[in-house]
Amino acid sequence: MVEPVQLGRGAAFAAGAASGSVQRKLRKMSERPEDPRVFSQAKILVSLGLPLSVIMTATMYFPISEYVQGSSDDVFSVIIPGLITLACYTLLTQGLFRRFGVDHEKVWTRFGKLFYRQVRFEDIDRFDVGNQRYKLYAGDTKVNVDYNRFDYSLVYIQLLEELQHRRFKIQAVNVDDPEWEDTAQAHRNMFASDVYENHQAFYEAHPQELERLQRLVQPPRTYKS
Structure with missing residues (x-):
């Protein structure tokens, strides 16, 4: 040893x-x-990022619709969910395309x-x-x-x-x-x-x-x- x-x-x-x-x-x-070795975190990141991206993309319809229609004037009600959606897509793209190796x-x-x-x-x-x-x-x-x-x-x-x-x-x-x-x-x-x-x-x-x-x-x- x-x-x-x-x-x-x-x-x-x-x-x-x-x-x-x-x-x-x-x-x-x-x-x-x-x-x-070739390393990837696709198994984890795609399994998390894909469903979260789908959910957040669908969810974004409501704050955007309310803001456009004027029923809500809080811009952060769009920005914050938007940032969360971006983070979900970042997880997905990292899983799909990021690789490391030696x-x-x-x-x-x-x-x-x-x-x-x-x-x-x-x-x-x-x-x-x-x-x-x-x-x-x-x-x-x-x-x-x-x-x-x-x-x-x-x-x-x-x-x-x-x-x-x-x-x-x-x-x-x-x-x-x-x-x-x-x-x-x-x-x-x-x-x-x-x-x-x-x-x-x-x-x-x-x-x-x-x-x-x-x-x-x-x-x-x-x-x-």
Whole structure:
């Protein structure tokens, strides 16, 4: 098993942000931690958004009709239901068109054919933490990793691989900061612990893969950059 460690500057906050939640318990886990994944919340969002959108669309007839006919002069009686209807359609469209994914080369997000963004692991120059998510940067391009909603174990493994041969900024710690190595090691342990926790049964059944994971936790002797 990957042993826990005391986290250094920056990593403690990251670990706190990665605390358990109901969403984590509902995640669909892959059979193997290194399986490429495509994530969708269509099952939940469409099942909620579709009936709510139909109901609210039909309901909107009454406040609009009353306002147009002059029986009501309260514009908020139209605006508020309208905003609720918009929120319902937002749920529906997110379920239908929003997808997230990761493979061995990149992590990506898209919204139908209107929007696509990716960050290749070999191009990552900064790792950061947001509200219940990690942030991966390659220049001005950012992709969020919503670890509570989806099984991003492959992302953690690829980050471990990158940290075996090169340096990149980790939260507020630059690569030339004297604390970078301690911070990087703390994050290595954090990533490996998350992978192990997500796929404990797999690693117990595949000791050679656990040995590989433990090797990835060890700091390299040298870095290319």
